[in-house]
Amino acid sequence: MKSSVITFPGSNCDRDMDVALKKFGFKNTMVWHNDNELPKSDLVVLPGGFSYGDYLRCGSMAAKSKIMQSVINFAKSGGLVMGICNGFQILVETGLVPGVLLRNKYLEFICKNVFVKLDNKENTYFKNLDKKVLEFHIAHNEGNYFCTKDQLKEIEDNNQIAIYYCNNEGKVEDQFNPNGSLKNIAGIFNKEKNVLGMMPHPERMIDQSLSGEDGSIFFKNLINNIK
């Protein structure tokens, strides 16, 4: 299975993602933002970081970079595109997934482990996942998901909410919402569910000696689903 990770100026989780993808069997290629064409890929990842220094709005400049036109075409033809953290911010700026990511409610940069609920299994990303609650890491300043009332109705009707912030038992409540996100939303799909944007970093949870292994569960399942 082939994957591509796009590096923008200011990306800083691109190599972590490369390590994670390779560990679970992907043949990964790093792609520079100024390239025109994507290599043949089964999965394209927009990594976390601070592309273009978060100038103007997080992800807004990266969304207009050269390679993104190929990524958008790839997504529109049904290809799997996953945006993590800053990658999620880039995805909302391209319009591939609905909504925006505002500054965290209490204006703090949040860096901690959180529990997330993934019970939306009718998609390539989470199909066959045994567990409903995973522990992932978040590290962001702008992760406060927001969309208009009409958009919210549409994403709920289409079952596009991918991931919720919750407690270790999967309870989705206000008190487990780290950043003020609408409905505790941590991740969103596009309508067709081939594009996934999420704030948590599964690539930071692939080694017991570092932080945990719930990311391993996610990646192992993902590559099996793509095969």
Next chain:
Amino acid sequence: MKISAIITLKKDVLDPQGKVIHQTLDGMGFKDINEVRQGKYFEIEVKEEDPEKAKDLVENMCKKLLANLVIENYKIIGTQ
């Protein structure tokens, strides 16, 4: 020709920075404030000399990059 544009958050979007500025001003003794909203201001120098065309050009920039229309409004406030 120089075109100025402001970008403001839409009414129903939470503005935590504006809130904190409001609280700080209040703490400094400015008690008569109902609300503070923070926005962005741009001055764009374009080659176009025709004011209407220059405005259209900057409006297009606002739509495509400077503002995110899900949460923000833009307004061209001056040409010179």
